[in-house]
Amino acid sequence: xxxxxxxxxxxxxxxxxxxxxxxxxxxxxxxxxxxxxxxxxxxxxxxxxxxxxxxxxxxxxxxxxxxxxxxxxxxxxxxxxxxxxxxxxxxxxxxxxxxxxxxxxxxxxxxxxxxxxxxxxxxxxxxxxxxxxxxxxxxxxxxxxxxxxxxxxxxxxxxxxxxxxxxxxxxxxxxxxxxxxxxxxxxxxxxxxxxxxxxxxxxxxxxxxxxxxxxxxxxxxxxxxxxxxxxxxxxxxxxxxxxxxxxxxxxxxxxxxxxxxxxxxxxxxxxxxxxxxxxxxxxxxxxxxxxxxxxxxxxxxxxxxxxxxxxxxxxxxxxxxxxxxxxxxxxxxxxxxxxxxxxxxxxxx
Numbered sequence: 001x002x003x004x005x006x007x008x009x010x011x012x013x014x015x016x017x018x019x020x021x022x023x024x025x026x027x028x029x030x031x032x033x034x035x036x037x038x039x040x041x042x043x044x045x046x047x048x049x050x051x052x053x054x055x056x057x058x059x060x061x062x063x064x065x066x067x068x069x070x071x072x073x074x075x076x077x078x079x080x081x082x083x084x085x086x087x088x089x090x091x092x093x094x095x096x097x098x099x100x101x102x103x104x105x106x107x108x109x110x111x112x113x114x115x116x117x118x119x120x121x122x123x124x125x126x127x128x129x130x131x132x133x134x135x136x137x138x139x140x141x142x143x144x145x146x147x148x149x150x151x152x153x154x155x156x157x158x159x160x161x162x163x164x165x166x167x168x169x170x171x172x173x174x175x176x177x178x179x180x181x182x183x184x185x186x187x188x189x190x191x192x193x194x195x196x197x198x199x200x201x202x203x204x205x206x207x208x209x210x211x212x213x214x215x216x217x218x219x220x221x222x223x224x225x226x227x228x229x230x231x232x233x234x235x236x237x238x239x240x241x242x243x244x245x246x247x248x249x250x251x252x253x254x255x256x257x258x259x260x261x262x263x264x265x266x267x268x269x270x271x272x273x274x275x276x277x278x279x280x281x282x283x284x285x286x287x288x289x290x291x292x293x294x295x296x297x298x299x300x301x302x303x304x305x306x307x308x309x310x311x312x313x314x315x316x317x318x319x320x321x322x323x324x325x326x327x328x329x330x331x332x333x334x335x336x337x338x339x340x341x342x343x344x345x346x347x348x349x
Contacts, residue, residue: 001074004276004296005042005081012038015264024258027104031097032308032318033257036325037264039090040302040317042260043079044233049337050295052074053345060349061291069265074295080195086307087192094308098315191307240306240326253321258328265329266301266336272348273300290348303333 016037020030053059054067061067201207211218277296280286286293304326312322 001077001296002081004280005078005085005299007276008269008273008300009038009085010041012040012269013089013093013310015268019260023254025254027255028097028101029253029257029321031094032312032322032325033261035090035093035308035311036181036261036304036322036329038093039086039308040082040265040267040299040303040304041083042085042299043075043335044236045302045337046075046078046295046298046305047072048233049298049341050291053341054291057291060345061294067291070289070291071295076290078295078299080199082305083191083195086305090305090308091311092318094311094315101317121303162203211322236306238310240330253324258325261304261325261329261331265303266332266340269300270336270340270343273297274344276300293348294344297347298327298337298341300342301337303329 013034016034019037020033025033050071051068054061054071055064059067061071153292201211209217211222216222274297277286277293280296281293287298306326309319309322309326312319
């Protein structure tokens with residue numbers, strides 16, 4: 001499943017990048033469009049769909065209670081892994097896009113630099129308010145003084161080149177440190193940290209026995225988390241509806257962008273998912289559990305993650321456009337998820 005989710009992000013990101021090069025959206029929307037194409041709702045939607053399919057009559061995934069228990073496990077694992085990918089890859093994608101757009105706006109808003117006349121003498125440029133530091137001077141390889149001695153400025157130029165190389169080395173090392181620092185901050189984000197803690201407790205038997213079970217000494221923690229989790233989905237749905245209002249009132253977005261995002265998410269990615277799961281099955285990588293294969297397939301068909309709108313608000317880039325794209329993608333998901341779920345179950349049975 002970690003590899004499968006990584007493939008969804010990789011293929012969606014490549015398709016989104018190709019889409020930005022073809023349709024050329026506004027600069028502040030490039031990262032947003034790639035994020036919408038690559039980042040799916042890998043938790044909340046699965047927690048609703050998979051148990052509902054298991055409890056339906058004539059479900060192809062076996063007994064209802066066993067299917068629901070497994071489905072919740074697969075969906076929870078998908079949510080934890082999806083949170084890791086979202087708060088590293090997608091977070092960095094929107095952050096870098098916001099920084100590029102901010103730098104571009106500052107460049108456009110800044111006044112033009114005064115025209116420097118390289119043929120003017122030093123006194124004229126100083127009178128115009130220009131400092132000696134910014135004067136362009138053509139330095140000859142050698143020049144003569146009054147006593148006919150030759151002065152070679154090559155050594156000075158060489159020292160200047162060395163200092164430039166040293167500065168580049170320092171800048172590259174500082175950039176590497178900044179990248180590692182940002183990655184560490186993203187890994188320590190509350191959603192990612194919570195997923196890591198949950199995976200550690202779930203994978204360690206003695207830690208799990210402390211929290212989960214009727215006779216667990218710390219079962220009050222499990223009861224409290226379950227109580228909070230029951231209210232999570234309704235609250236997220238309300239937040240989603242509140243975010244959509246911004247885009248309906250203000251945003252102006254080209255229809256080709258909406259159509260491109262819907263085609264990538266609900267047409268191309270599900271076909272890629274079928275090929276990936278078929279290849280993994282032929283290689284004997286997947287277990288003989290059709291429900292697990294169904295969850296892997298449905299990960300290619302889910303609408304964009306709701307956390308994208310949170311990140312758009314955090315970095316103040318494309319908030320209204322994100323609301324419009326989210327609205328249309330979730331409207332299309334009602335039909336795409338129904339149709340592709342039928343196709344997936346037909347393939348698996």
